[in-house]
Amino acid sequence: MAFTRRSFLAGLAACPLCAATARASEGAHWSYEDVQSWGARDPAARACAVGAEQSPIDLKGAVKADIRAPTLTWKQQAFEIVNNGYTIQADAAPGSFAVSEGRKFELKQFHFHAPSEHAIQGARTAMEAHFVHAGQDGALLVLGALLSAGAKNQALATIVGAAPEKEGRERLKSPIDASTLLPKKRGFFRYEGSLTTPPCSEVVNWTVFSTPVDVASADIDAFRKLFPMNARPLQELHRRIVLRN
Numbered sequence: 567m568a569f570t571r572r573s574f575l576a577g578l579a580a581c582p583l584c585a586a587t588a589r590a591s592e593g594a595h596w597s598y599e600d601v602q603s604w605g606a607r608d609p610a611a612r613a614c615a616v617g618a619e620q621s622p623i624d625l626k627g628a629v630k631a632d633i634r635a636p637t638l639t640w641k642q643q644a645f646e647i648v649n650n651g652y653t654i655q656a657d658a659a660p661g662s663f664a665v666s667e668g669r670k671f672e673l674k675q676f677h678f679h680a681p682s683e684h685a686i687q688g689a690r691t692a693m694e695a696h697f698v699h700a701g702q703d704g705a706l707l708v709l710g711a712l713l714s715a716g717a718k719n720q721a722l723a724t725i726v727g728a729a730p731e732k733e734g735r736e737r738l739k740s741p742i743d744a745s746t747l748l749p750k751k752r753g754f755f756r757y758e759g760s761l762t763t764p765p766c767s768e769v770v771n772w773t774v775f776s777t778p779v780d781v782a783s784a785d786i787d788a789f790r791k792l793f794p795m796n797a798r799p800l801q802e803l804h805r806r807i808v809l810r811n
């Protein structure tokens with residue numbers, strides 16, 4: 567899919583967190599069809615091509631560690647649902663937090679990929695949700711929830727039902743509880759990685775839950791009608807260690 571400059575800029579406006587990032591790589595259009603050349607032309611996105619701590623990865627060979635899942639205090643809210651040309655994203659109002667290892671991060675937005683970006687022992691699921699939290703020092707804490715076909719998840723159904731078919735935004739009519747998109751079993755993997763879209767900045771503390779969450783196959787299909795493939799290929803682990811709880 568080719569993105570016009572206008573649609574690209576509209577996408578930026580749709581993602582406040584991406585603003586700094588976007589300025590750095592403004593004019594550098596990207597697409598999933600062009601994924602092998604991310605970072606080749608745009609110096610600001612060089613990490614995509616040469617970074618050694620890139621995401622997503624295959625989660626395997628994890629080392630058991632004494633680590634805890636982040637403590638979440640998310641507000642139920644009528645999220646603003648954005649089609650930014652790359653995904654469907656729910657923008658959060660201020661005041662929802664995650665505390666991880668004593669550090670506080672604020673929920674900025676969550677969005678979806680199809681298929682999942684992370685794999686477990688080589689296996690991807692139908693979709694993945696990313697809950698993006700920002701810390702005061704520019705670090706990001708992203709929670710990844712793998713989604714697979716099964717019982718209906720009302721939060722996803724509501725979001726997909728409200729999502730604009732073309733680039734744009736639509737406020738939900740009533741509040742939803744985004745935490746219902748997380749698994750009840752809180753086994754997780756943790757590793758240091760990157761944004762999975764240009765500029766691929768290596769500033770992300772990843773927590774990916776190991777148990778997939780059921781969502782209706784009709785809702786997966788509805789998302790894939792808008793975005794048939796918006797997942798970055800798996801990246802090399804290099805010298806990193808994946809932890810699990």
Ligand SMILES: [Zn+2]
Pocket residue numbers: 677678679696762
């Ligand atoms: Zn993502």
